[in-house]
Amino acid sequence: MEKCVNLSVASHRAQESNRRLAARTAHLLPETEGHGTQGRVLKVALTMFAERGYAATSVRDIAAAVGVKGATIYAHYASKEHILAELCRIGHDAHYRGLRTAVLGTSGRPVDQLIAYVQAHVGFHTTYPMLAVVANSELHALSKELGASTFLLRRQSVELLREIVERGVHDHTFHVPDVWLAVAAIGGMGLRVAYWFSADHALSAAQVADGYTEFALRLVGTPPRRGTAQAADPEADSVAQRRPRRQQKHEFPDR
Amino acid sequence: MEKCVNLSVASHRAQESNRRLAARTAHLLPETEGHGTQGRVLKVALTMFAERGYAATSVRDIAAAVGVKGATIYAHYASKEHILAELCRIGHDAHYRGLRTAVLGTSGRPVDQLIAYVQAHVGFHTTYPMLAVVANSELHALSKELGASTFLLRRQSVELLREIVERGVHDHTFHVPDVWLAVAAIGGMGLRVAYWFSADHALSAAQVADGYTEFALRLVGTPPRRGTAQAADPEADSVAQRRPRRQQKHEFPDR
DNA sequence: TACCCGTACGAACGACCGTTAGGCAATGGA
DNA sequence: TCCATTGCCTAACGGTCGTTCGTACGGGTA
Numbered sequence: 243m244e245k246c247v248n249l250s251v252a253s254h255r256a257q258e259s260n261r262r263l264a265a266r267t268a269h270l271l272p273e274t275e276g277h278g279t280q281g282r283v284l285k286v287a288l289t290m291f292a293e294r295g296y297a298a299t300s301v302r303d304i305a306a307a308v309g310v311k312g313a314t315i316y317a318h319y320a321s322k323e324h325i326l327a328e329l330c331r332i333g334h335d336a337h338y339r340g341l342r343t344a345v346l347g348t349s350g351r352p353v354d355q356l357i358a359y360v361q362a363h364v365g366f367h368t369t370y371p372m373l374a375v376v377a378n379s380e381l382h383a384l385s386k387e388l389g390a391s392t393f394l395l396r397r398q399s400v401e402l403l404r405e406i407v408e409r410g411v412h413d414h415t416f417h418v419p420d421v422w423l424a425v426a427a428i429g430g431m432g433l434r435v436a437y438w439f440s441a442d443h444a445l446s447a448a449q450v451a452d453g454y455t456e457f458a459l460r461l462v463g464t465p466p467r468r469g470t471a472q473a474a475d476p477e478a479d480s481v482a483q484r485r486p487r488r489q490q491k492h493e494f495p496d497r
Numbered sequence: 498m499e500k501c502v503n504l505s506v507a508s509h510r511a512q513e514s515n516r517r518l519a520a521r522t523a524h525l526l527p528e529t530e531g532h533g534t535q536g537r538v539l540k541v542a543l544t545m546f547a548e549r550g551y552a553a554t555s556v557r558d559i560a561a562a563v564g565v566k567g568a569t570i571y572a573h574y575a576s577k578e579h580i581l582a583e584l585c586r587i588g589h590d591a592h593y594r595g596l597r598t599a600v601l602g603t604s605g606r607p608v609d610q611l612i613a614y615v616q617a618h619v620g621f622h623t624t625y626p627m628l629a630v631v632a633n634s635e636l637h638a639l640s641k642e643l644g645a646s647t648f649l650l651r652r653q654s655v656e657l658l659r660e661i662v663e664r665g666v667h668d669h670t671f672h673v674p675d676v677w678l679a680v681a682a683i684g685g686m687g688l689r690v691a692y693w694f695s696a697d698h699a700l701s702a703a704q705v706a707d708g709y710t711e712f713a714l715r716l717v718g719t720p721p722r723r724g725t726a727q728a729a730d731p732e733a734d735s736v737a738q739r740r741p742r743r744q745q746k747h748e749f750p751d752r
Numbered sequence: 753t754a755c756c757c758g759t760a761c762g763a764a765c766g767a768c769c770g771t772t773a774g775g776c777a778a779t780g781g782a
Numbered sequence: 783t784c785c786a787t788t789g790c791c792t793a794a795c796g797g798t799c800g801t802t803c804g805t806a807c808g809g810g811t812a
Binding site: 571 | 799
Binding site: 260261262293294295297298379381382383384385386389393418419420422423424426427428429430431433434435438444445449450452453454456457460461463 | 515516517548549550552553634636637638639640641644648673674675677678679681682683684685686688689690693699700704705707708709711712715716718
């Protein structure tokens with residue numbers, strides 16, 4: 243046993259079975275993807291925070307991967323925590339805006355809104371897995387001050403789903419034992435997608451989104467329109483039986 | 498801005514909105530709960546790993562909370578990673594054994610097995626939230642050698658659910674667009690319970706387990722026997738309409 | 753009595769931590 | 783040509799990290 247095996251070294255040998263998430267490439271938002279050193283720092287930090295965790299990633303680690311010395315980081319960000327804060331804000335902001343845009347672009351019926359919400363929710367987690375992992379599982383490392391705007395966005399995302407479910411229950415299209423429980427279940431199962439999904443997964447992002455949309459509709463107790471989904475055949479898009487086709491691509495680029 | 502604000506200090510000021518999990522008391526298994534220093538180390542480490550994360554918790558932090566000096570920890574554990582390894586192993590072992598016992602105590606019909614599985618799955622996450630959080634979100638910090646047995650247990654837990662769903666699809670009681678997707682959704686939504694559930698939650702552990710069981714049954718497309726769940730009334734136990742009553746307490750102590 | 757073993761300690765090792773200070777070269781507008 | 787700005791550097795500060803070493807105390811055993 244060596245004298246001093248430190249965190250970053252230990253994390254480096256993480257290989258396959260114990261990977262934190264399946265995705266291998268950091269995907270930042272197109273409009274946020276800067277081309278200078280500052281943007282590269284953000285992208286590298288995203289990858290490392292997602293794979294090793296915030297606390298296990300040092301400023302020098304990020305700098306080395308960017309191709310710069312540690313001190314240079316501080317010419318672009320006030321502190322390591324500010325980098326995390328920006329990533330969390332970007333992630334939750336994109337997430338919430340995606341949900342909001344999708345939901346607002348529907349008829350207004352709770353069923354349609356739920357479909358749009360889950361499509362956008364799952365779509366975000368398949369398109370930006372690393373952003374989702376960092377924004378969700380490193381949030382606790384953020385101080386109250388630096389995380390304030392992020393916490394607000396997260397509350398709004400949950401609240402948006404809660405209102406949809408509540409309205410669906412109210413007009414008797416949804417039937418759930420408890421509104422909050424359904425919100426937690428739908429939100430939670432979508433969140434977990436970020437950990438196991440990757441571009442080379444057997445299922446495409448659209449298939450995952452469609453499958454989870456079907457699951458969410460069943461979860462809230464909506465009666466199936468025609469038949470129910472068939473097993474084993476990935477082409478059998480059961481959601482298409484309820485709506486003409488998956489609605490707009492909810493602003494996330496296709497893969 | 499101070500000269501050197503370090504991780505442990507920064508994590509200490511995490512207060513409310515950004516807490517990693519809602520639970521406040523570490524709950525180790527009764528049979529694992531040692532009374533000596535070794536047991537106290539395990540319990541304290543569980544709390545700190547759950548709240549701050551493995552990498553953000555130092556050996557001296559644990560020692561101080563136990564009331565002992567850092568060097569003493571090494572009289573009981575070979576390394577910090579060995580503590581994490583033991584916690585992960587305990588957690589996944591209890592989880593898998595709970596699932597297995599619950600499923601084996603049923604009639605053998607996929608519906609009954611799924612009910613038993615979800616009850617045990619959710620029950621574990623409400624009873625041992627900290628153990629679940631550590632065992633799941635700190636797993637990536639474990640080396641392949643120290644985590645081998647844990648990785649195996651996790652694969653077995655997922656495989657158990659996969660077989661249940663597969664058999665249900667095969668005998669036409671379940672109808673899902675994709676078996677693996679249903680497994681991921683059911684497993685994932687249960688896993689998230691550990692993060693938001695606590696003893697003083699508005700919903701009891703039993704209500705959460707029953708609600709999620711209902712969700713899982715709907716998710717796999719089982720036709721409702723009589724009516725569906727009613728909204729807003731926590732006493733309306735929809736699962737009870739399918740089965741006489743929640744089956745045995747699947748070996749987790751009641752709260 | 754002599755011995756051992758489990759438990760706990762202070763001190764230290766060497767590496768790494770986040771962060772700052774100060775300097776140097778290139779750039780571009782006045 | 784001068785000057786301010788930008789971007790990056792080296793070096794260092796004050797700590798903390800995981801871990802080891804040598805020691806000491808206390809109780810059970812031979």
